[in-house]
Amino acid sequence: MLKYSLKRLLSAVPTLFLLITFAFFLIRIAPGGPFDSERALPPEIEANLEAKYHLDEALPLQYLRYMWQIAQLDFGPSFHYLDWTVNDLIAQGAPVSFALGGLALLLALAIGVPIGAWAALRQNRVADYTVMSIAMIGISIPNFVMAPLLILLFAITLGWLPAGGWAFTPSRMALPVVTLALPMIAYIARITRGAMIEVLRSSFIRTARAKGMPEKTILFQHALKPALLPVISYLGPAAAAILTGSVVVERIFTIPGIGSYFVQGALNRDYTLVMGVVILYGVLIILFNFLVDLVYAWLDPRIRYDEQEA
Amino acid sequence: MSEVTRDAFDRALDTRNVRGRSLYIDAWHRLLKNKAAVTALIVLSLMVVLVIIGPMLSNWDHEIPDWEHYSTPPSLETGHLFGTDALGRDLFVRTLIGGRISLLVGLVATLVSLIIGISYGAVAGFLGGRVDNLMMRFVDGIYAMPFMFFVIVLMVVFGRNIFLIFVAIGAINWLDMARIVRGQTLSLKNKDFVEAARASGATEFHIIRRHIIPNLLGVVIVYVTLTIPQVILVESFLSFLGLGVQEPLTSWGALVNEGAQELETAPWSLLFPACFLAATLFAFNFLGDGLRDALDPKDRF
Numbered sequence: 001m002l003k004y005s006l007k008r009l010l011s012a013v014p015t016l017f018l019l020i021t022f023a024f025f026l027i028r029i030a031p032g033g034p035f036d037s038e039r040a041l042p043p044e045i046e047a048n049l050e051a052k053y054h055l056d057e058a059l060p061l062q063y064l065r066y067m068w069q070i071a072q073l074d075f076g077p078s079f080h081y082l083d084w085t086v087n088d089l090i091a092q093g094a095p096v097s098f099a100l101g102g103l104a105l106l107l108a109l110a111i112g113v114p115i116g117a118w119a120a121l122r123q124n125r126v127a128d129y130t131v132m133s134i135a136m137i138g139i140s141i142p143n144f145v146m147a148p149l150l151i152l153l154f155a156i157t158l159g160w161l162p163a164g165g166w167a168f169t170p171s172r173m174a175l176p177v178v179t180l181a182l183p184m185i186a187y188i189a190r191i192t193r194g195a196m197i198e199v200l201r202s203s204f205i206r207t208a209r210a211k212g213m214p215e216k217t218i219l220f221q222h223a224l225k226p227a228l229l230p231v232i233s234y235l236g237p238a239a240a241a242i243l244t245g246s247v248v249v250e251r252i253f254t255i256p257g258i259g260s261y262f263v264q265g266a267l268n269r270d271y272t273l274v275m276g277v278v279i280l281y282g283v284l285i286i287l288f289n290f291l292v293d294l295v296y297a298w299l300d301p302r303i304r305y306d307e308q309e310a
Numbered sequence: 311m312s313e314v315t316r317d318a319f320d321r322a323l324d325t326r327n328v329r330g331r332s333l334y335i336d337a338w339h340r341l342l343k344n345k346a347a348v349t350a351l352i353v354l355s356l357m358v359v360l361v362i363i364g365p366m367l368s369n370w371d372h373e374i375p376d377w378e379h380y381s382t383p384p385s386l387e388t389g390h391l392f393g394t395d396a397l398g399r400d401l402f403v404r405t406l407i408g409g410r411i412s413l414l415v416g417l418v419a420t421l422v423s424l425i426i427g428i429s430y431g432a433v434a435g436f437l438g439g440r441v442d443n444l445m446m447r448f449v450d451g452i453y454a455m456p457f458m459f460f461v462i463v464l465m466v467v468f469g470r471n472i473f474l475i476f477v478a479i480g481a482i483n484w485l486d487m488a489r490i491v492r493g494q495t496l497s498l499k500n501k502d503f504v505e506a507a508r509a510s511g512a513t514e515f516h517i518i519r520r521h522i523i524p525n526l527l528g529v530v531i532v533y534v535t536l537t538i539p540q541v542i543l544v545e546s547f548l549s550f551l552g553l554g555v556q557e558p559l560t561s562w563g564a565l566v567n568e569g570a571q572e573l574e575t576a577p578w579s580l581l582f583p584a585c586f587l588a589a590t591l592f593a594f595n596f597l598g599d600g601l602r603d604a605l606d607p608k609d610r611f
Contacts, residue, residue: 145566
């Protein structure tokens with residue numbers, strides 16, 4: 001397992017390298033620069049600014065300089081938020097975004113798995129159809145439609161919860177977390193149901209039943225673990241979905257997370273900020289996929305990565 | 311054996327009266343038995359017809375404001391069935407025009423991803439070996455990238471061009487298609503019926519045309535129905551962030567964005583486009599589910 005882990009982590013290096021290179025040149029091709037504004041700057045000042053941020057150098061040289069910085073984990077100064085480095089901005093936004101995404105993910109797992117398993121046990125009965133239809137609605141209503149509707153209901157009509165803003169308090173966090181979690185709950189419930197139905201049909205469950213094992217033990221000891229495998233493999237894409245979903249949610253609820261910084265940064269041509277966030281997201285996705293694979297092997301003893309390599 | 315039963319046997323054995331039912335006719339009959347899928351199909355057909363014909367029948371235009379009605383709620387008296395937006399434009403027409411764009415983006419971008427995905431996946435699966443390995447590692451590599459962010463950067467960088475939306479969305483969606491098609495091709499290639507066809511002297515071309523492609527089709531159809539709503543969603547997401555379709559054109563995502571900003575004063579401007587968008591996504595997902603059940607040979611009994 002250790003050998004496999006090392007191998008996986010090493011293979012992430014070229015992927016990251018590709019990611020950084022692609023993002024770097026993509027954003028530099030963009031027409032317009034970070035210092036464009038309504039009022040044109042005097043050419044001397046612009047030249048000074050560009051010299052300060054090394055934007056006057058040849059592109060390959062800038063690229064090498066940037067790569068060297070990244071290798072030292074320094075994302076450079078922000079071009080738009082003066083006096084801020086990208087590291088500062090990320091350090092400020094990341095805890096907010098991570099809390100939002102992490103809580104949403106936990107909520108989705110805590111609700112989605114039991115609902116899905118329950119529907120599977122009542123396959124093709126009214127309860128199953130009802131739950132799965134509701135889940136389909138959850139999948140079909142996008143975040144950015146759900147969020148205004150929730151605000152309309154809970155903040156404006158009922159007045160129970162604040163409509164926006166962020167603080168680490170339950171009332172401020174409730175709406176954004178629920179908005180982000182809802183489609184995931186639906187996905188996880190559907191996946192769990194499908195997997196559970198398939199597992200319950202398999203012969204080792206029939207054997208367990210035949211030898212008179214209590215139904216509870218069958219469900220929790222034998223059926224749940226293999227039924228969770230597809231859920232685990234969904235978590236990789238789910239992490240990506242949380243990241244993109246949080247861009248929208250952060251914007252609607254005016255939450256100062258990294259998603260908001262990213263969209264603002266892209267609009268302002270804040271090269272370093274955009275690059276910083278893209279790299280961070282890339283690392284997160286790679287890391288998450290890696291963790292998912294590890295958990296996968298741990299849950300399913302048939303999967304042993306090292307032996308496959310041999 | 312009596313004469314009667316013999317007759318019955320003869321009739322049953324008379325192959326001239328028997329018509330083979332293809333996999334797809336079977337699947338079609340199974341689909342028609344699925345009420346949810348049939349409803350979805352009807353909803354989608356109605357949606358397409360409404361979106362195409364609706365704006366032509368209305369007295370209003372999606373660009374020209376009605377100077378006498380700003381932000382009015384839906385009413386029959388003013389003739390604005392879905393009300394008007396803050397600029398006095400008829401929301402019924404705007405919702406339908408937005409629907410045209412959303413559906414068009416869904417179809418075209420799916421087609422783009424389909425073409426790239428199928429050719430890539432089929433080549434990788436059919437060639438196999440080292441080429442396959444290399445091609446799939448490449449897919450794995452770009453799979454790990456935060457693509458939504460590249461699309462956002464692309465939209466900012468190159469302006470909000472509608473063709474770019476097609477290409478950008480199609481270009482990020484082909485990865486799944488390639489994986490699915492490659493896996494399917496790989497397993498089909500080694501199936502006994504392909505072996506049998508080869509043994510009886512069929513050419514490679516015949517095998518691909520008669521055995522591989524028809525067997526791929528089922529998976530592809532299911533996947534396409536499930537990709538279209540995803541693509542519509544991505545486009546709406548971009549439009550919601552103000553990076554997608556630009557005025558005076560509109561899409562459901564853009565309309566939802568406008569509606570969300572006038573939530574307190576004019577909730578109807580959010581509700582109608584949101585319902586249209588959700589209903590369409592809902593119908594596509596249900597249809598995709600129904601198709602999967604109908605085409606999946608595992609649940610044949």
